[in-house]
Amino acid sequence: MGQPTMDDVAKRAGVSRSLVSLVMRESPRVSDQSRKNVLAAAQELGYRPNHFARNLASGQTHTIGIMLNDLHNPYFTEMAEGAAAAATDANMQVLITSGWQREDGDGAAIGALLDLRTRGLILGAARVAHGLFDEVANVVPVVAVAVFDRPERFDTVCNDESIGAELVVDHLVDLGHERIAHITGGDSPSGPERQTGFIDAMVERGLAPIIIDGAFEEHAGHAAATQLMALREPPTAIFAANDLCASGVLTALRDLGVSVPDDVSVVGYDDTLLAGIGTMSLTTVHQPRQQFGRRAMELLLERIDGRSVASHELIEPRLVTRSSTGPAPTEGTMT
Amino acid sequence: MGQPTMDDVAKRAGVSRSLVSLVMRESPRVSDQSRKNVLAAAQELGYRPNHFARNLASGQTHTIGIMLNDLHNPYFTEMAEGAAAAATDANMQVLITSGWQREDGDGAAIGALLDLRTRGLILGAARVAHGLFDEVANVVPVVAVAVFDRPERFDTVCNDESIGAELVVDHLVDLGHERIAHITGGDSPSGPERQTGFIDAMVERGLAPIIIDGAFEEHAGHAAATQLMALREPPTAIFAANDLCASGVLTALRDLGVSVPDDVSVVGYDDTLLAGIGTMSLTTVHQPRQQFGRRAMELLLERIDGRSVASHELIEPRLVTRSSTGPAPTEGTMT
DNA sequence: CTTGCCGGATAGAGCGCTCCACCTCTACAG
C-alpha cells in the first residue's frame, strides 16, 4: 500500500472513480458539491495522480522535452529558462536532458525524451546533426535553436547575425573608425554568419572589410590580434567573433603596449559574464537568449496545435556599450 | 495505429508477449535464437518500449531526478554532468528540472520529478530550503550537493572548505606572505565555511587572520580591496571569497596603481572561466565539481539499495597556480 | 401521462507493459 490511488479517493468521497477522474481533469461537468468532496478526500489522503497511468490511458502527455548538447553553455541554459517560462504559461511541463557532449549522447538523450512521449522537442545544439534532427522531426514536432539554415522539417529560432554585425559596424563608424577588422569564429555555428554580416555591413558603408581567421577561443583572439597589429596599417578597431576571443585580443594588445580604447577599440559578441567584469569592460552584442526560448516554445505549441509549414525566426540582438570602444585615434597618433 | 507495441513484435517474431518482455529486460533466461528473432522483429518495426506502461506495470522507474535551483550556475551544471555519467554507468536515466529561481519554483520542480516517480533526487541548491528538503527526503532518497550542515534525513556532498583555505594559506606562506587578508563571501553558502577555514589555517601557522566583509560579487571585491589598501599596513596578499570577487579586487588594485603580483598577490576561489583568461590569470582553488555529482549519485544509489544512515561527504579541492600570486615584496618595497 | 432532453454520475473496457504461476521438453540419475 504505497501511494493512494484514485479508487481510494473515490471510496473515501463516496463516489465513483470516474468522477474523481473528472475532477482531477478539471472537467466542468461536475457539480460543485461533488468537486468539493472529492478534493477534500484527495487532500486528506495526500493523493497525487500517477502520471504514468494517466499518460498510458490517455496516450498523451503534457511534457515538452528540451535537449541541450552542452549544458554548460549559458546560451542554452538561458534559452531553456525562457522556454520553461513559456511552457508554464501554457500548462506544460518541461524536462531537460543533455547529450553531455558524448559520442551519440544527443541521440540517446533525445531517445529518452521520446520514450517519455514528450509532445514536442526543443533542441539547442551547438553542433548540429541534421540527419538526426530530421529523423526526430518525423516523429514529433521539433524546434531548433541556433540553427541557421532553413530546414523544411522543423522550425528554427536564431539570432539575427546580420543585424548584430551592423550594430557593431555602425557603432564603430559613428566613433570615426574606418580600418575595422573582424576576427572570425571559423566554421563553428554563427561564425560564418557573423563574418558575412560584417562584410556586408562594411561594404554597404563603403569601407574595406578586413578579415582574419580566428575561432571562438581566447588564444585565437590573441594570435589574430598580434597578426593584425603587425600589419603596415593596423586597424583602429577589432571586432572579435565572441567575448572569449575578444579577451584574447585584449591580452595581446596589453602585451604589445597598445592602449584600449585610445589606440584600438575592441568589440566582442554574446555579452557573457566575461564582458562585464572590470578588467575587460567590453563593448559587445547582447542576444536576448531567454526570448529565443520563449519564441521556440511558442512555435512548438503552434506546431503541436497543427501548423505544418516550417517557420524560421530571427531575433534582433542589441549592442551593449562599455569602455573597450572609443573614438578613432586621429591619424598619426598611433605608434 | 501509432507506435508498435510489444504484441506487434511478439506476433512478428512468432512468440509470446512475455518472451518479448524478457528480451527487452535483458533477462538471461532466453535462448540466443529467440533473442535474435525478437530483436530483429523489434528493429524492423521500429519498436520502442513504452516507459509509461513499463513503469506502471513494474511500479518502478529507472529515473533519477536532479533539481537545480540555478541552472546558470556552472557549479551545478558540472555537478549534474558528473551525476549523469555515474547514472549512465548504473543504467539509470537522469532528468533535470530547475526552479528557475522563482517563488516556489523549487517545490514545483521537485513535485514534477516526484510525479514521474523518480527513484531518488539529487538537489543542487544555492539557497537551501531545509523544510522542503526534509519533507522530500521522507518520500524518496535525497542527496544534497553543497549543503554544509549534517542533516539526518538525507545525504550531502560538498567541498572541503577547510582544505581549500589551507591550500591557499600554505601557498601564500610558502611565497613569504604574512599579512594575508580574506574578503568574505558574507552569509551565502560556503561563505562562512571559507572564512572559518581561513582563520583556522592562519592561526595554526601563527599568523594574524585579517578579515574584511565582502560578498560573492565583483563590486564587493572592489570595495573591500580599496579598504584594505587604505590600511596603515596593507596586506601583501588577498584571498577573495571567489573568482568574481577577486576580479573586483584586481580592478581596484589596477585603479590604485598597485602591481599584481609584485606588490600584492591575489587568490580567488572556484576556478571559473574567468580565472583562466589572460587579463586575470588568477591563482584559485579548483573544485572537482563533476566528482561531486559522481559521489552524489553513488550515495543516492546506495540509499536506494537500502542504506539508511545519513552519509556526509567532503571532497578535496586543489590549488591552481597562475600569475596573480608571487613572492611577498621585501619590507619597505611597497609604496 | 408519456416522451424527450439534459445535467450529473457510473460501469467497464482498455492503454502497453510486468511478473507470477505454470507448462513443456530435454537430459540424466536412480
Add this chain to the structure above:
DNA sequence: CTGTAGAGGTGGAGCGCTCTATCCGGCAAG
C-alpha cells in the same frame, strides 16, 4: 522406465488511470 531438475517459454491478472457508452432522475413539452 520413472522421477526430477532446470532451461525455455506461455497465459493472464493486474498496474492506475482515461474515456466511451450508458444510466438515472427530474422537468418541460406534447
